[in-house]
Amino acid sequence: MxxxxxxxxxxxxxxxxxxxxxxxxxxxxxxxxxxxxxxxxxxxxxxxxxxxxxxxxxxxxxxxxxxxxxxxxxxxxxxxxxxLAGDGELSPVQRAFTECHGLQCGFCTPGFLCAVTAFLRDNPAPTEEEALEAVSGNLCRCTGYQNIVKAVHRAAEIQAETQGRPEDRGGRA
Structure with a gap:
């Protein structure tokens, strides 16, 4: 063989x-x-x-x-x-990309979503420079990155908002 x-x-x-x-x-x-x-x-x-x-x-x-x-x-x-989504709900990163218009053609989006998910797990409150650095390894030909960076910050906000809710920690509301 x-x-x-x-x-x-x-x-x-x-x-x-x-x-x-x-x-x-x-x-x-x-x-x-x-x-x-x-x-x-x-x-x-x-x-x-x-x-x-x-x-x-x-x-x-x-x-x-x-x-x-x-x-x-x-x-x-x-x-x-x-x-990335759980139980039919968008993840905080997916939700933020939608809210902040962090995608246009969508081709690069899956890679950004995975990379940003890992980044925010390790750095839940990034600075502007850290957010820009986090997305710099992924190329996008449509957006100019401004809304992608906004989406990183919005995802961090969403995660911070939901951390205190029991249903988001696997518990009961």
Missing amino acids: NEETTRYLVTLVVNGVVREAAVPARRLLSDFLRHDLGLTGTHVGCEHGVCGACTVLLDGEPVRSCLTFAVTVDGHEVTTVEG
């Missing part, structure tokens, strides 16, 4: 669900998510890790799925843009 026909079983948790598929060794995580699992929210732009459109969360950390082989994530947890 050659490298093209040899397949490896990859089992991981994607958006809270155990998923598996047999893939070639060189299958990219972006292709695995889109083609093998049918999760097309992850977009592929440059295929060189530069644009950030393919950003997903691997064990909670943002990674470029176009640079990551699927076989290397076996046994790990991946969150895609489809997994």
Whole structure:
């Protein structure tokens, strides 16, 4: 068997669900998510890790799925843009991008949403410079970034507002 026909079983948790598929060794995580699992929210732009459109969360950390082989994530947890919302409710980051018009064509948006979600988990009250730095690894050709940065700050506000509510901590209202 050659490298093209040899397949490896990859089992991981994607958006809270155990998923598996047999893939070639060189299958990219972006292709695995889109083609093998049918999760097309992850977009592929440059295929060189530069644009950030393919950003997903691997064990909670943002990674470029176009640079990551699927076989290397076996046994790990991946969150895609489809997994950010909970129980049909938009996440604070998704809500903020909507409220602040932080998207236009939407192609880059899934990568921004994943990257900003991880950023705000680690820095819940960013300065203007920190917010700008956080989104600088993702390219957008439509927005000029002003509303994206506004959305980062608005998401931080939404998260701060909801932290005190029991239903947002998994408890009862």
